[in-house]
Structure formats: C-alpha cells, structure tokens
Amino acid sequence: MDTQTNIKDNLPHYGHESFRDALTTVDDSGKRIWVFARKFKGKWFNRRKWVGYILLLFLVSAPFIHMNGHQMLQFDFVHRKFVLFGSVFWPADFYLFVIAVIAFIIAIFLFTSILGRLWCGWACPQTIFMELIFRRIEYLIEGDASAQRRLDKMEWNNEKVRKRGFKYLAFFVVSFLISNLFLAYIVGSHELFGIATESPSKHIGGLSSIFIFSGIFFFVYTYMREQICTIVCPYGRLQSVLIDSKTLIVGYDYKRGEPRGKWARKRDESHGDCVDCDQCVDVCPTGIDIRNGLQMECIHCTACIDACNSVMSKIGKEPDLIGYKSLDGIETGEKFRLNTRRKLYIALISVLLTILIILIINRSDVQADILRTPGMDFDMKSKDTIQNLYNVKLLNKTFKNMAIELRLENTPGHITTIGGKEINAPGEDYGEGIISVEIPKNGLQKADNPILIGVYSNGKQLQTVKTTFMAPEK
Numbered sequence: 001m002d003t004q005t006n007i008k009d010n011l012p013h014y015g016h017e018s019f020r021d022a023l024t025t026v027d028d029s030g031k032r033i034w035v036f037a038r039k040f041k042g043k044w045f046n047r048r049k050w051v052g053y054i055l056l057l058f059l060v061s062a063p064f065i066h067m068n069g070h071q072m073l074q075f076d077f078v079h080r081k082f083v084l085f086g087s088v089f090w091p092a093d094f095y096l097f098v099i100a101v102i103a104f105i106i107a108i109f110l111f112t113s114i115l116g117r118l119w120c121g122w123a124c125p126q127t128i129f130m131e132l133i134f135r136r137i138e139y140l141i142e143g144d145a146s147a148q149r150r151l152d153k154m155e156w157n158n159e160k161v162r163k164r165g166f167k168y169l170a171f172f173v174v175s176f177l178i179s180n181l182f183l184a185y186i187v188g189s190h191e192l193f194g195i196a197t198e199s200p201s202k203h204i205g206g207l208s209s210i211f212i213f214s215g216i217f218f219f220v221y222t223y224m225r226e227q228i229c230t231i232v233c234p235y236g237r238l239q240s241v242l243i244d245s246k247t248l249i250v251g252y253d254y255k256r257g258e259p260r261g262k263w264a265r266k267r268d269e270s271h272g273d274c275v276d277c278d279q280c281v282d283v284c285p286t287g288i289d290i291r292n293g294l295q296m297e298c299i300h301c302t303a304c305i306d307a308c309n310s311v312m313s314k315i316g317k318e319p320d321l322i323g324y325k326s327l328d329g330i331e332t333g334e335k336f337r338l339n340t341r342r343k344l345y346i347a348l349i350s351v352l353l354t355i356l357i358i359l360i361i362n363r364s365d366v367q368a369d370i371l372r373t374p375g376m377d378f379d380m381k382s383k384d385t386i387q388n389l390y391n392v393k394l395l396n397k398t399f400k401n402m403a404i405e406l407r408l409e410n411t412p413g414h415i416t417t418i419g420g421k422e423i424n425a426p427g428e429d430y431g432e433g434i435i436s437v438e439i440p441k442n443g444l445q446k447a448d449n450p451i452l453i454g455v456y457s458n459g460k461q462l463q464t465v466k467t468t469f470m471a472p473e474k
Contacts, residue, residue: 023230024287024297034152035226036145037135038282042306048121052128059125063184063192070399075185081428088397088428092367096359103352110345112242114336116249120235121301126220126228131285131301133174134221141167145282168222175217179210226286230297237296245327246336250300252280252291252322253330260291263315273317280304280322290322364463366402366425367395368455371467373434378470385438386471389418393432394455396425402457406435409452409464413439425457437469444471 025033065072067086074083082089089096111119121127142148142163154160184192187206195206220228229236243249257274274291281289283303288295290304308322328334338346373389381387396402402425406415417423418434425431437451448468455463 024289025226025230033287035285035287036148036152037285037287037303038145038279038307039139040283040303040307040310042309044302044306048302049132051122052132055123055128056132060181063181063189068399071188073185074188076188077186088399090367090395090397092395093363093397096356096363099352099356099359103349103356106345106349106352108238109242110342110349112239113244113247113342113345115300116243116247117236117239117298117300120229120233120299121250124299126233127299127301129178130221130225134171135285137170137174138167141170168218171222172214172218175221176210176214178217179213182213183210226297229299230286236299240296243294245331246334246339248324248326248336249294250290250298250302250305250322251294251325251327251330253320253325254291254293255330257291257321273312273321275311275315277311279307279311283307294327363397365396365398366404366455366457366462367397368463368465369393370406370435370453370465372470378472381438384441386441386444386469387436387438388469390435390437390467391432392423392435393430394423394425395430396427399427401425401427402431404431405456407454407456408437408439409454411439411449411451411469412443413437415453439469439471441471444469447471447473 025035027033062073063071070086070088071083072085074081076082080091108119138148142151151160151163180192180196183195183206187195191206195203195210200207224232252274257272259270259272260274260276261271263275263277278289280291280303281287283306284290285301285303286297286299288297290298305320305322305324309319312319312321326334326336329336370390370392373391376389379387379389392406394404404423404425406423408415414437416436416438418436421433423431423433423435437453439449439451448470451467451469453465453467454461455465
C-alpha cells in the first residue's frame, strides 16, 4: 500500500484527457494508491441501500427456502443437477441453458445501452458486499476516511494493531459466512448443515472448500477491493462498446459547472456552479473524478450525486449538477428515447424468452434414450414375427419415482421387458433396462423401419421416441 500519494494529486482538470492514460489508483511509479472513500449519505444512497438489502436478503435466504420439498435454488455442479424454483434441470436440458444465456447476454447489451453500469453500482454482489458490509465494518472500527488515513500513516502501535487486528478478524468472519452461503447453493443447505455439525473427518473436502473460498473472499475485500471492478471484471471494458451518447449515465453537467472555481460570497459570475470542492472525488469508491467525463472505472454507485447535491443545497444552487444524464442530454438537452438498436435488442429478447417459456412448458418430465442393443441383429421369433432388442435409458427430471410403460405408437406389435421387471425411473436419477420389441413380418416394409415408442407413466404420455426396427430384406 502506498500511503504517500493522494488520489487527487493524480487527477487532471476538466478538459484534459490525460486521465485516460492510467488508472487513478496507480501512481507514476506503478505503486498502488489506496482509496479511502469518505462516508456519505443522501437520497440516492438510501435507494441503493434498500435495493442492496433486499438483494442480500434474497441471496441469504434462497438456499434455505424449499419448494416441492426441495431447495428453491441449487447449482450442484458435481452431480450436474440444477434446481430452479422447485424444478430440476439436467445436462439433457442444456439447450434451455443456451437460449437463456443468449437472452441474458442480449439483456446485458440492452440494460447497459440504456442505463450504463447500473448493475455494477446497484446489484453486483461485489459492490453490495463491499459497500454495505465490509466498508460499514471498516467505518465502525477505524472511522471515516480521514481517520483511516491517519491510522494508515501511523507507526505500528497498540492502537493500530488493535484496530487492524479487529477489522481483519471481522472481515474473515464475514468472508467465512459468505463462503458457507455460496457452498449452500452448490452442495445444498442440508449437506452444509452436516458439514457444520458432524465430525470434520467426514467432510474434509467440504471444509477445505470453505476455507479456500473464505481466504479468497478475505483477500478480495481486504486487499483487491475496487481493483476487482477496475482491473479484473471484464464488464467495465464492455461498456465502451455498449454505451453511446444517448445512454443514461452518472454524468457531470460541464456546461453548467464550468469553468469551476472556489466558492466565495463575492464569487465571479463568470464561474460555473462547480465550486471545485472535490467532494465527488472524496466519496468515490474507485477514486475517480466524475468531472473528467465518462470513465471505465465508474460503477454508477451515485455517491458523487449525493455528495454534490449536498454542496449545491448549502450554496443555494439547483441540484443534479452531477446526475443521471446522457451525453446528448448534457450537450443539447435532448431527452432519452429508444433508438433502433435498443428496439432490436428488446425484440430479440422477447422472441428468445417466448421460445424459452414454450420449451420449458412443454419440457418432458422424462428424457428417454432407446437404442438397439449393440451387436444384436433381428431375430425371427416365429415365421411371422420379428424381434429386436433395445437398451433403454431414462432420466427422471422430477423428484418423484416413476413406473414407466413403453408402447408402440404407429406399428402393430408389442413390447416386453427382458427379465420380466418393470422399468422404473427413480426421482432425480437414471433408470435403465432392456426391452424386446416384436412386430408382425407383414407390417414391415423394408430392412430398416422407423418406429415410434411412447413413454408412459400412470397412463400419461411423457415422450415419444423415434428409433429403427431391423428386418430381413424383401
């Protein structure tokens, strides 16, 4: 950590583009400039705070809410099972995942083209954890930005050891809880409870995962912090191609604010409304000066809006010198409207979501694969009947056990199970068996005949499978 350089020492005045040549959190020698963001309050922070608390509540509670007797959300990568709102999805449903991902990517394009990096400042877990949990703990233990700077420059004494040690302990405890929370989404809340209450020797793998992820979260929120948003996350770089002059961003009205000058009772009327107080810089969690214009590091957290509005209120000026504005809106006063590109995004998303909903509604509860037994040819069961053997593999996508019945749909004949046992498909599992299909010879037209086999459970048709029935050449 470099304690000798201040963020504001690296910020140019409005109109210069040199700020785009380097990160504001790195000095000329390449050393890290630590961001000490000042505590702030205001209407935008209150709105963002409540959005964040609602999202946190959902994130914390979702693994422990059950639907249809099962966890509401679970992403079991080990067993390739994904539960979404009480419905289980398997690799056989991968086509649904592809459509959903495409729709999500287009939604990101649309969302960003309209509202910039609003996701980053309002809904991203990294920002919510950092701003609503870890930074609040930091304020509580070390004080506001000025107190944190003093502590940082202080020699290691009892006060610094006590405060830093207590903060790092609190950070690790929260990181440990977050790690457990995310593990609950993967292994399930019941399995997590077992890991927490049973002997550690029974869950070496699970405990190791928890401590590894706890260490990662601790490192991210103790050291990396805003560097995740400015260096690691690719979304900030995507915005340069997704945002245009009509996008609503957190922007500074330079036409109203420039030329800036310090506030005085007999202030030169040639100056703009900006009093160059640097409050917008002091509260910025990524250390930028929003007055320099649109920047990759800006996460649209609105801290600068609240800080600037507070100053404007004190000096009797109109609010929203910094606010949600488009570049065209600042330059010409033009109001936001949907253009052709955004309308195309909306149309594509609507089509994809319609297709996805239809496919989910019509998704079969059972995925059946019926293939001719390898190495087996047809068999003349009698002079008038031909037999083929098939391997049957069933994936039950539901949570309940199913007794499966197979029927020929378009051809006279019958199906019997080898071994005389019914084929069962256990809930959330695979079932398999071997069947014999017998068809009268006079019902076959050629050597390879397409047939349809219906998959039924309790008299309800679940799926129809097309396969081939072999017969002698005619």
